[in-house]
Amino acid sequence: MSAKRPPPLHVIVNDQAPYASYLTGHQANLTILAGGREMIEAGLTEAGGARGDGRESLKLAFDTVEIALRSENWFFETVRKKLEETAPLAEFPTIMGANGHDYLLHFTQFLFFLKALDCTSADHIAAFIGSHNARLEEQIGSPDFSKSEKEYRKAIIRPERQAKILDTIRTFNAPIFAIYEYGHLLIDDMSPKTTEKLIEDLRYGKLLDRRIDERMSADQKRILIASNGFLEDTYRISLLMQRRMIAAGLSDAEIAAARG
DSSP: OOOOOOOOOEEEEOOSTTOOSEEEEOOOOOOOOOSHHHHHHHHHHHHHHHHSOHHHHHHHHHHHHHHHHHHHHHHHHHHHHHHHTTSOGGGOTTTTSTTHHHHHHHHHHHHHHHHHTTOOSHHHHHHHHHHHHHHHHHHHHSTTOOSOHHHHHHHSOOHHHHHHHHHHHHHHTSOOEEHHHHHHHTTTTSOHHHHHHHHHHHHHTTSEEEOOOTTSOOOTTOOEEEEOSHHHHHHHHHHHHHHHHHHHTSOHHHHHHHHO
16 A cells, blocks of 8 residues: 655745744644554555655654654753752742643743744734634534633633733734733643743743833733743754754755755
């Protein structure tokens, strides 16, 4: 059985520093065929159809996963070392909890990709909020929806709240949100309460700061929080490390194809 060839690599580029670099990737198209030994054999067969050498292709896949894990581990270790400059790691319970790495990664990716994809202006954030609301409405309306409908409806950003968010972005000329707004925007990745606790840890660790501007009307509920850039910069470096390690195992022809 011959496998379908994977879709071509797409090159994502942002000319603005410090994101002036190439990140390559393609949309995953995974199907679980069976379990245990059957799944391994199916993987070898599928990979063999695509490259002619199933075992080499499977090895490349595992090598790629290992590279991704190594770069992520470097990111976590670097953040932990930075936090330890403020206090022992035991004083950051959300980050050091069972799912702390996932929470930290989700939050950092949110900050990073807003900038990397140049989604920073009020107009761009308005479009982002629109897609966020539509996604939540679709999930709530799904017959398979199993999460808290009340929590998800609270996370839908209504026009009045959106106006406040966009006013904040125009004032600071940057995508800065209130604590509970981060929680609602990240509700698919973690509960709003978890996001609040994570932000508390990161503020204590001096990786996030509160922002105040006298030009804005006082609203005690909207405690504005912004990153000082350490998380995004560290994540960016981990991606570049990952790219460099992957490129080291590619031929010149494969690298040319990825950029073409």
